[in-house]
Every structure is written in C-alpha cells, then in structure tokens.
Amino acid sequence: MGVAGYVALRVGWAAVVSVIIVTVTFGLLAAAPNPSVQQAATQAALEGGDPQEAVERERQLRGLDEPLHVRYLDFLTGVYTLEWGWSEYRSQPVTTALADAVLYTAQYSIPWTILTVLFGPLIGVYSAANMYTWRDHAATGFAFFGYAIPNFFFGIILLLIFGVWLEWIPIVFRTEVPAFSLANARQLAIPVFVLVTGSIGAIMRVSRNESAAFRNATFMKTAKAKGVSPLRAYAYHVMRPTLVPLSTTLVGQLLAIFLGSSLLVEVVFGIPGLGRLTFNALVAQDTNLVLGSTLLFTFLAVVGNLLEDLAFTVLDPRISYDDREL
Amino acid sequence: MTDNGSGATADGSGATADGSGATADGSGATTDDPLLAVEGLRTTFETEAGDLVAVDGIDFTVERGETVCLVGESGSGKTVAVESLTGLIDQPPGRIEGSVRFRGAELTALPPKALRRHRGASIAYVFQNPQDALNHCYTVGWQLIEAIQVHEDVSDAAARARAIDLLDTVGVPDPAGRIDEYPHQFSGGEKQRVMIAMALVTEPDLLVADEPTTALDVTTQAGILQLLDDLKAEYGLGVLFVTHDLATVSQIADRVVVLYAGTVMERGPVVDVFERPAHPYTRALLACLPGRESDLDAVGGAERGGIAGSLPDPTAPPDGCRFAPRCAHAESACSTGDQPPEVAVGDGHRVSCIHYDPGDDPSALPDPTESAAEAERSSVESARQDVIGDE
C-alpha cells in the first residue's frame, strides 16, 4: 500500500464519517416535530381552519408521510447532490444563499488563517528558543491573553474603542465596498485581529511546548556541533520536526475557533457571512437553511480533519504508509 | 592498539602531560602548543537549589594522533566538560570559566560566530545516543551535505559525492543507495557510523566522542572502536573519548583522565593507570568490574564489591578531596581544604591524593583491610561527629 492507497483509504473513511454525521442529523430531524408543520397547524388554528388537516397537508407537501427509509434515502441523495432546498427566509435556494455568504466569510477567514499559520509556529519556536527569558514570558502572556479573552467580548470592546470613541472604523459592516479595497481592509482589520489573537495563542503554545522538546534533542546538539548557526538550526532542525505534532492539532484548533468564532464575530461586526446567515436562519426558523449551513460546516470539519491526517503522514518520514492505521 | 603509531604517541604524551614537547602533524599550527589544552575548566549551572558545580576546575591536554579518555561514572561531569570546550552548553543557565586553548588559540574568549567556525571544522563531536543524534525529519544525505556546506562553498553534487565517499569510509554498506534514506531506516551501529562520517566531513583535528558506543551492542561496539582507531591513524586525529566503561578505556586510550564529582582524581598513560592505579577511587572502580579479577593482579588488595555511599551533592561539594566521604583510606586531613594538588607518581602519571609524595610508587597506598586503616576510619568518623557536634 503506497501513498495513493493510503490517501484513498483515508478519503474513503472521511466519506463514511460524513455519512454518519448526515445520518445523525437526519435522525435528529426525523425524531422531532417539524417546526414548519407546527407552524402550519398554529396558523390554521388561528385562521379558524382545521389544524389536523393543515398538518396533513403540510406533511404531504414536505414528504413527511413517506416511509422513514424512503425519506432517509431522499435526504441522503439531496445532501450529496447539493439539492439543499429553498430558503424561505432568504427567498433563494439554500446553496445560493450559502455561496453568497461564503464570499464574505472568506474575506476575513483567509487572511486570518494565513496570519495564524504563519505567525503561530514562528512565535512558538521563538518563545522556545528564548525559553524562560522575558521574551518567552511576553509571548506566553500574549498567547494566554489571546485565548482566554472571549472573542465576542474582545470584539465588543474594540468596536467600542475604535468604532464608537475613535471612529476609525465603521460600526456597521458595509457590503458595498469592493473586496479588494483599502476600505474593506480597514473594516475587516479588527475582526481579523480579534480572530488572530484568539487562535494564534493556541498554535503558539503547542509549537512552543513541542519545539521545547526538540530544542534539547541530541540532534540539535549535533547541529550546533557541526557549526550550524542558531538561526539555521532553529529554522531547519526545530521548526521542521515541530510541524509534525503541530499538524495534528493545527487544523482541529483552527476549525474549532472558526466554527465558534465566525458566528460570534460576524454577529458582533455585522458581517453577512456564514455565521450570521446561520444565526439568522435559526432566529427565522428556516429549517432548510439551518440544515444547509450545519451541513456545510460539517463538511468543512470532515475535510479539515482529512487534510490534517494527510499532512501528518506527509510530514513525518518515520511513518511508512504500510504501518499507518487510519 | 593495532596501529604502530600509538605506542610512540603514548610515550610522547606522557611527556606532554607536563607541558613539554608535542607530536605535531605539520598542519600549519605552532608546533609547541598542544592540539588542545584545557586549564582550570569550571562549569556551573544556576539551579533553584543554588549553583550546581558540574565541572570543578579540571586540566588536560590532547595531542594530535593520540586518544585521551575522560573516564567517570554518571555525575562525574565528563560530558559537561567536553561540551564546555566549544560552548555547546547553553549560557545561561550554564557558566563556563577557565581556559580552553586549541592549537594555542584561546576558545573561551572567542565570540559565538568565531567559535562556531571551529565547531565542525576543526573540532568535531560524536554523541552517545545515535537514536536521537540524527534529525528524524531529514535524510542522512541531507544532514551530511548540510555539515559540508556549512563550512565550505561546494556544489550540491560535489557535496553529495563526498558524503557517499565518507559513508563508505566509515563502513556503511551500499552508501550510494542508502544516502537518501531516513535515519530510522539505519540500525544503531550504522547511525553511529553516519555520525562519525558527519564528524569527518571537514577533516577536523580533534574528534570528541562522548560515550559513542554505550548504546550499542558489544559486537557493534567493537566495530566502532576499531573504526575510531583506524581513523585516528589515517587522519592524524586527536581523539577525546568520554566513557564510563573502563574496559573500553583500556582498549582505546593512550592516556586516561579519571574524573569524580567534577574533579580529576588521577591521570596518566593507560598502562600505568591500569596496572598501577594510585588513587583509591581508581582502585575501587577497577575492583568493581565484574568477572575480570583474572585480567589484572594490581587490584588484588581491594575487596570485590561496590563503593559505599553516593556522589556528593554537586550544589554543596564537600571540603577536601571530593572522594573522601566514600574513601576507605580517608583520614581527617582528607576532609579539609580543597581537592589535594596533583602529585607525580610516574612518568606523566599523577594523582590527587594526600597519601602520596612526589615520586612515590603508586603501590605505596596503605591497605585498608589492615587494622591501621580501621583506626583511620574511626578517626574520620569521630572527626565528623566532632564537626556535627560543633554545629
């Protein structure tokens, strides 16, 4: 079994996981009374109609009178053919609504991810290189501050300072500015900063602790003994092995922060991205849209975990594909 | 010693221990200076319990073409000593004092960058555990080529050809096929050979080998020792060999320096130290070796068995001789002042023990099993109790 075999196996497993999650989601929805059915009943009752009849009609309309396995297969087909239904709240197909929102989410999450992945390991290794000096303590303090301060709280405070008091940034996100413009950069600077402080701390801590072990490894002594400069030694001999364990946590950490924080940051800063869309769908009781955004996030998580595993395999030469378990 | 040169160097080095004469190989350095001369080397570490003195003022020299063994048990400071030579110790928490002269040039005064040029280029290291000594993320070839290119501006292809050649020199089978493999694909002995190849890339003058065979099986160990001996003869290397294993010392050393608790107990040509050990510690250590009574007659007097007691606390070393608290021959005078000055008891054979006067025969040490020694011991005991009583 070579690389290709392993990748195929791992992708297959990711597909299995996604099916399981989709199934659990279906089970959850199927077991509960459908809100729109209830809504129809309430509506009918208010309008003096027969609630029972309204329920029947609504159920038929939504195909809820079909047997469970048929509905399950329909659901599964729908999910994997991207027929995610009509969003009543947005009056457009769910996929279109999601695609629109993704554009806004991408505007801040791409710079955020790049900055985190770039600076997290760098600061971590720097901290380890200067372990127990004031530089290390400063970096550690920054990291702890970053992941201890709740993103939404930090966002509110910064918005108050820079938006309300100093008026440097707009309080409400303006969608009319072009994506690649200074104005857009200005209004996204604070959300990106908030997210970066939140995520860089975790990455930096992991990098620091992992590279601390490699810093004292004999191979570092070997590198020093053969006359390699400290900078080169850290860049090649510490950074590289640190990336291996880091790769196992990096994607997970980023995803966890992304799933939680994008929701909060978008609500706080009024960015009409995926998080805000999900929030609005929840408030507006738009089942299809709630389901759609949940599935999108789920697939992101599955793909993220897949990439994480593949990265780990590629990065660590000691892992032969033959011995690698899933 | 299979090579015919070592006998001569052993004799020559006996003289150099006193600071005179040298066996220069004509590599352009001043011929009067020894290859490596260490004086008053003292390495301390700041710890929460106070300053930990790992190496407490030791001197030794290494000449070209000779092997000097630093021998001692764990905690004797032997590894710290050799890592202090080129500043491999992190400072802080470490602090290195004393003088380290390499071909007459003072190393401790050098700025880090200049010191780095010496490391690898003229002083190369081989470490104990080949398992971790190579970076698991890079191929063996990459690491060898890095070692070459750090010091020389050569093309990748030329560096690679040299790396293959070196792997062949150190006896890695099929070097061309294996240069692109990762360290985990090599056996322990092969990794150690790769480490030696890496140490040789810049044709150093001094090779520091820190317990290079301890982690290896005995048949593998024999091969590595043989290789080091061959290379010493071929390249005219000075070898500073650190080990806890006296048997290895007897196989490879020209001269021996016995360390205990960071200080030198005894030094001399290997034959003298093994056949006429002077210091009680050396004697006890030799007596500890299992299954070898028949090999050696000199140990005879001492009883087989371990050395009672344990190493002194390195943050608060005892007064006088460091070994006195565990010594069967200790008198009250042993526990006062500093470590006794070294006394010559043979040609280049010197011992740090108050029981000797210059020129004494190393066998002059009183036998501890006699009643006189018993009396000495009890006097030490009472002396100690007096000290405790005073507090």
Add this chain to the structure above:
Amino acid sequence: MSDAPLLSVRDLTKHYTTTRGGLFSRETNRIRAVDGVSFDIHPGEALGLVGESGCGKSTTASSVLRLTEPTAGDVIFNGGGRGGAGRNDDGTHPNDVTRFDRNELKAFRRDAQLIFQDPASSFDPRLSVGASIAELPLVHGMTDAERRRAIVEDLLERVGLSADEYDRYPHEFSGGEKQRLALARALVLNPDLLVADEPVSALDVSVQADILRLIDDLRAEFGLSVLFISHDISVVREVCDRTAVMYLGEIVEVGPTEAVFETPQHPYTEALLSAVPTLDPRSSGDHIRLTGSVPSPADPPSGCRFHTRCHRVIQPDGIDLDQSVWRRVLDFRERVVAGEIDSASVRERVRVGEASPGPPAGRSERAAADDTEVGGPDTDDAARVRAAYDLPATFRDPDVDRAVADAVAALLSGDDARAAETLAEAFTTPCADHAPEFTTHSDGHRAACLRHRPDLPGGMGVFDAE
C-alpha cells in the same frame, strides 16, 4: 542439587503477529522473537541467558513467567511443592506453566518472581514503596495490614535498606536503592525462582557490583534459583553457574559458564567474547569482525541463522578461498540477491570512484592485508565496482572469478536479475541449507553449529584450529 530441574523449558516459542493496515485491509507479519528454546534450571542454580538486543532473551523471560503468552512449548515448573509429578497420558504436564488456569497461575506467582531492568519505572510513582511491596501479600490473601507491614519492614532491612523507608516514595530513591527495593518486592512471597532481566545494566559500575553481590547473597541464603538475563557477558560470568547464548530467537550454545567462555564451540559465542573489551591495556585489539547487521526476526535466514554474518561460514566442495574473502563474496551475493546492490547504486559508486582521487579511503589497507590483489582505481569500471564492494580484483580460482566477473558485468549493463541469478548459482553454503543440531562437547556443554558435523564439507571441528 537434586536431579529434577526446578524449571524445565522445552521448545519455547513466541511469535508476535503484527497487524498492518487499518479497517479495510489487513496484513499480518510474523515476528519470531523466540523460536524453539529449551533449557533447564536446577534448584539453587543460576543460569545466564546472554545475547545482543533483539535476540529474544527478554521475551524468553516473560514467556517463562507467562507475562506474555508463549505461542508454543512447555514451561515445566517443579517448585513450590509441585515436584515429583510426571507427564499425563496425553503428553501434557501437570506443572506446565503455559497450561495453568487462573488459580494455578496465581499460586505460581508466589513461586517465581522477576526483577526488571529500569529502576526508574519499576515502582508506581503514586504509591509509597512499602505499599507497592505490601501489595503482593495482600493480593495473596494476607489482609492483616500490620503483619504485612512488619514483613515488608523486615525485608527492607535484609536488602540493605532501613525499615523506616517503607513510607517513602520512589522518586526519593537512587537507582541502586530502587533495585534493592525491586529485590525486596520479588522476594516478599518467598519464591523459588527469581528471573532477573538485565538487573544492573542501568546502574553505574560501582553500584552494579553491590547489587550483584546482594543477589548472590540472597540466592545463597534462601536457596533461590536464578534465571539471569543480560547482554553483558562479564556480569553473567560473575554471577551464573551455567550460561546459554542466544542469537535471533534461538539458543546456539549452552553449558557451564567457564566452559562456554573458555572454550566456545559456536562461532557466534566466539565473536561475542572476542568483542568484549578486556581490562588489559596491553592486549591486542584484534577482534572477530561480524559483517552486516542482525537480520530481521520476521524473516530469519534459512539453515543456521548466523550464517549471514558468520566468520566461519562453510565453503562448499570445489571452492577454496581465504575465509575472509569467502565471507565478502557471500556478503556481495546476499546483497545483490536482496536487491540492495543494483545497477543504479553500482553506477553511482562508479561515478563517486571516478570523482575521488585514489582508492576509496579506509578500505585500502584492510584489503591489502589479504593475500589477493586489490583492483586499483585506474582500471576499468568493473575493477572499480569490485573495489567498492571489497572484492579482490582477481580470484585465484578461475570459476569464482568468472562468476563474479559475470555478475559485475550484468550489474553494469543494468541486468540486475541476471547478476542475482549468477551469484546465487555460483556461491552456496551448506550453512544456508541445513539447520544445525546440538552436539555435546563436554559435560553439559552443547552447541549448535554445522562445523561440528563431520559428514558435511568443512565440518571438522575447526574450533581447535587456533
């Protein structure tokens, strides 16, 4: 010493199967860690088991104690009042440890104990050492806490510690003290057999001697039998009455310690002894050099397992080379057949040979010591290949020379298969075809080497040749 052995191990085998692959595909790989090991230990006797890392000695120890389940074989333990039993009708033995049920095994635990190699991890860091030792009597039914404590305190003093160290924790002890504690724990149930797995290899020399003497004293005082496992021949020599030498899962030689070490009858024992440095600085450093590395126990060599590295490997009829040249020819053959040497690596070697001036360093004088000529760098590629792989430029035997020349030519022309075939046909050794059987040399001294079989070519008891 009575006639019946305390422990009798017969054809003990432990194969590990490692599973590779995940949920969807499975492959199994069989590691033959211990492959048919037999030995006896008599009451009060100490048997040493020596060998290099990976030879299966530790696996043997844990299989004897059933810490790992052996794959096959009998471990008949006659201690603890079990003596005198004979085999059942179906060939099984009532005292076979490998067949003990739960209760029998628990009783067996009282009679056979183990001390480990690593003092750092031998005690639960969360329990006081006293509690750790006292756990054994508790497990075996002694519920009276005070009595347990009294017994353990008494025992602590017997191993050279003091009773008030009962309440201290493992991190408060040095390595040597922990090994004393480990001895106390092993002794607390008053066993008949003590298995010591590298008990001193993690200790300083000065402490080693202490612990070895303690083991010796306790053994004499309580009539213990000891199975002593070590890689260090000198330690075994010090402690053991008899010694068994293991290589790659098999015992190759066994006998009274002095006999094994003074007159080794197996080339491996000989090489092992020669590799141990002596304490005499005047001794010549001539060692027997073993080529190659230890083969994988997953795929051990056929015939005698040592033949791939043996310096005394037998030459077939019709070949009469210098023994060291023969060894190198066989090494070359092995590596070509295994695909380690192929046309690509040969070509790179030729290129390197051209680039560097003079013959490859380090090889020259070694090869020159042989009675054959060495190919110089100024000859053609074939000579360069021969030099690179330590082969003489010409062999006196024309058949041998032709076979090697053909193989080198095939390699240079890129035909790896033909090279392998040529070499495999031309060079064979009886050692690869026949599994050696034990031959007896003196009282209880036995070795398994084909050199001792007179019916084979080269089998003439060459060990007295020196």
Add this chain to the structure above:
Amino acid sequence: MSTDTDPNAEADAPRFDRVDWEAYAGGRTGRVSTTTKLFALTVAPIVALAGYDRVAAGERETVFDAFAAATDLPLQAFGLDFAVTAVDYAFAATLLLFVWYLVVPLFQHPRIASHYWRRFKRNRPALVSLAWLFVVFGGGLLGPLVLNAPEQNILAGHQPPVGLTVAEANVPQCVGEVADGRCGGTWEYPLGTTRGGVGVFTGVVYGMTISMKIAFITTTIVAGIGITVGTVSAYAGGWVDEVAMRAVDIVLSFPTLLFFLLVLYVYGAGLGMFIVVFSLFGWGGTARYVRSKALSVSEEEFVKAGRLSGASTRRVVRRHVVPNTASSIITQLTLLIPGFLLAEAQLAFLGLGDSSIASWGQLIAAGRSDLAFAPWIVLAPGIVLFLTILAFNFLGDALLDAVDPEATTEAER
C-alpha cells in the same frame, strides 16, 4: 529453607520466608474500599431526593416544599426553598465525587501531596489562578445562599458601580447620591445595575454558580466516558479498540457547537441539554489521550510487576493504570473546561442560551446595547469570564509541570 526449629514460633514471626501462603490462599481481597463506601453513603441522600422529586413532587412544586408538606419539617427555615433541577442533583453528586476521590486522598497521602504541592507552588501565576478559582468556586457555592436571586427593578436601572458616576439623565432614578447632576454608585449595587435594574454584582455571583456547575459536571462526564473508553480500548484491543477509536474519530470531527444549535433548533434546550450535548461530544480527545497513556503505562515495569504479583487484570488496571493515567489527564480536563464556559457564554450572548439562568454571557448580552454609556454591565462579567478562563489555562500549565514524569526525572538529576 529456614533452619529454625520451632514451627509455632515461626508462624508469627514477621518474616517473609516463614509465611505459609497456602493458608492465606483463597482469602477475599477484592473488598470495596472505605472511600467508595463513604462516597456511596453521602451520595445516597441526593439520589433519594432526586427520586422523590421525580415520583412525589408535583409539576410546579419544589421538592423541598413537597417534602416539607409531607413530613412537616420546617425546611424553608434552612433556606431550602429553591427549585432543584436535574443539573443541581448532578452538581451535588459531582461535588461529592471530587471530595472523596480527589480531596480526601490528598489528605490521606500527605507525603506525596506535599511533593506535588512543592512543585506546583513554584509557579506563581498558577498559585494566583488557583486562588481566583477558589473565589469563583466559593462565590458560586455560597453566593446564592447569601444573596437574593437577581430581580428586575426598572426604576433602579443603569446604576453605576461604586465610585463611579453617570449623568442623571441616563438613569431612571438614582439610588445613590446625586451630585452636580451626576448619579453616584451605592454599595447596594457594588458593580452597578443593568437596564432592568438587576445588580451586576449579584448577576456575576450567580454566574459563578452556573460556571461551576458547567465545569464540574462536564468534567465528570468527559472524564468518566474518556477514561472508560480509553482504558477499555487499550486493554481489550482488537475490534473493540478499532471501533472505539473510530467512534473517537467521529466525535472529534463533529462540529459540536453547530450540532447543539441544531438540537436547540429542533427541541429547544436548557442548561442541562447544553451540558449533556457538550460533554457527549467532548470526550474524544480525552479518550484518545487516555488510551495512548494507558498503553504506555502498561509498558512501564511497575504495571508488569503488578501483573506478576498475581493480581487480576482488573485490579492492576484500577490500582495502577487508571490512577497513573488520570493524574495526567487532569491537565487535559483543566484545559477543556474553558472551552465549555466559553461556548455557554457565546450561546447566551447570541440569545440562544438558557434564558432562565443568570450566566455571564446573558449579562454581557444584556449590556451590549448600553455599552457606550453603561460599560460596566459588559465589562464586569466579561472580565470575570476572561480571568476564569485565564486561570484554568495557567492551572493546566502548572499541573502539567507538577505531574509530568519527565519533569520529575529532571528534578532527580
């Protein structure tokens, strides 16, 4: 072996080689430990009360009222008049678990406890963090008994904290003193009030209770499932291991927050559901960690020695493997708790949390619109939340150092 002549004297001498082990064989040793008995004894009333609540107490009746009515005991006089939820029962049981299995053992083994303490207290920030967490714990436990539950009082809205003033126009009615047209804070509301007149200090203290409940219950569930799955997986091996680890994969790739939103959307959810969902999807990492740790601990010689003692696998696992893995997962759990607290605060802030509880997130959400002129409503709970999360992180870091076996060997050198 023994050369003594009097067999009767031997039998009682405390010497290992004179014990007749056959006489002891078959004795029962697998008894229930005292700690377990005491735990069972103390947790029984809580279980009984919960059962009574479920069976006897009516819909809108608190269990204490029902019990008082049934038994004529003046329970109200002891302050036992509040409604008890399932979360409260779980919290009480969890607290007992912590007392008997974490606090009491520390006192039973003072030598090892002081060893850990010496290592722990070298870390200053961790000491401060521990002190702060004690404040939060104490406040959360005792606060509700001392302070009345937060109540709305529109007239007392937007009061500033003690020592601050606010323009009189911004408050409906000033509770404290008015000077120069500015309303000052009073000790009645030390941290000011919200728009609805709820005391921020009271809100923060009640929020501590919620946070403590989340911290303790989720930790217990996560640790319970994680340790069980991890050890069983490590020890059973084979297909059990395979299935368990695949389950961990799934749990780990589950976007818990999203899933909770879905649950919330479909069923509606309170604090109890929050705790259940988050802990049911939070154990993946712990299980994986425990498994690898258990496997490596099993390789340690003291575990082999345990097996060689003749003890059953169950005993070895319970007595040696689990305790030695557990001490190192404490760190992991300490670092999990802030995640749960943060998630609750986020949900509450979005207005998706349990509106019936006074958590810090609720308070921050309540103050958001008034941030410009009444920042204390957001700042006070926000800073407390920040400090608590910070404290857990510092604590986790310090515990890692304190129980890390590598650090132990370092110190031994």
